[in-house]
Amino acid sequence: MLLNQLLGRQPQALLFDLDGTLIDSVPDLASAVDHTLKHADLPPAGETLVRGWVGNGARKLLERALKHAQSDADLDALLPVFFEAYEACCAEYTVAYPGVEAALQHWHKQGIRLACVTNKPERFALKIVRHFGWDKVMPVVLGGDSLPQRKPSPEPLWEACERLGVERTDALMVGDSVNDVEAARAAGMPVIAVPYGYNYGSDIREAKPDLVVEQLDELI
Numbered sequence: 570m571l572l573n574q575l576l577g578r579q580p581q582a583l584l585f586d587l588d589g590t591l592i593d594s595v596p597d598l599a600s601a602v603d604h605t606l607k608h609a610d611l612p613p614a615g616e617t618l619v620r621g622w623v624g625n626g627a628r629k630l631l632e633r634a635l636k637h638a639q640s641d642a643d644l645d646a647l648l649p650v651f652f653e654a655y656e657a658c659c660a661e662y663t664v665a666y667p668g669v670e671a672a673l674q675h676w677h678k679q680g681i682r683l684a685c686v687t688n689k690p691e692r693f694a695l696k697i698v699r700h701f702g703w704d705k706v707m708p709v710v711l712g713g714d715s716l717p718q719r720k721p722s723p724e725p726l727w728e729a730c731e732r733l734g735v736e737r738t739d740a741l742m743v744g745d746s747v748n749d750v751e752a753a754r755a756a757g758m759p760v761i762a763v764p765y766g767y768n769y770g771s772d773i774r775e776a777k778p779d780l781v782v783e784q785l786d787e788l789i
């Protein structure tokens with residue numbers, strides 16, 4: 570099995586990025602961004618642009634949207650508008666990528682411990698994980714605001730292992746962006762990447778993950 574080859578033995582834990590790895594959240598993120606831009610009397614950005622702005626949390630997403638609109642609107646004042654809009658729509662058009670559901674259930678049945686380590690604010694990550702019923706297989710969810718550090722720092726990955734009760738050296742990271750690859754490297758973990766995610770419009774292979782799979786169920 571590919572997973573065993575990467576670590577030299579069966580991993581005890583798998584840590585998953587959320588946006589662009591488990592779920593395509595861009596339709597709902599773009600809708601909340603556009604709602605916020607409208608609130609500031611700015612033109613909509615649309616899904617294609619928003620896709621390239623996801624990966625560093627909600628604040629950075631909105632900052633990139635305002636920069637694109639060449640607006641000097643108050644980011645702190647608009648952030649609550651974005652949060653309220655996203656809270657209402659975050660599980661509306663968001664879908665799981667092909668192969669994700671089968672793979673998660675398979676690993677859970679195998680007894681591998683699963684966690685989500687995202688830069689998305691924790692409350693939205695939790696809501697989405699529950700929406701897909703993954704809280705039953707994924708007991709740990711860390712968001713970009715759960716700790717003082719976020720990816721590409723290694724701390725959230727270490728914290729997830731700690732909460733799962735698994736040694737860091739027995740875990741693997743799975744993600745779609747350079748943040749995930751860098752966080753895993755810094756954490757001393759092998760990293761598997763999916764090419765269908767966001768990664769700021771660049772090919773994730775350039776970040777040199779240990780393995781790239783087209784869908785997660787290729788790993789089972």
Ligand SMILES: O=C(O)COP(=O)(O)O
Nearest residue numbers: 588624625626687688689
């Ligand atoms: O930037 C975000 O909000 C989500 O990022 P993620 O890819 O770490 O889940």
Ligand SMILES: [Mg+2]
Nearest residue numbers: 586588589745
């Ligand atoms: Mg991602």
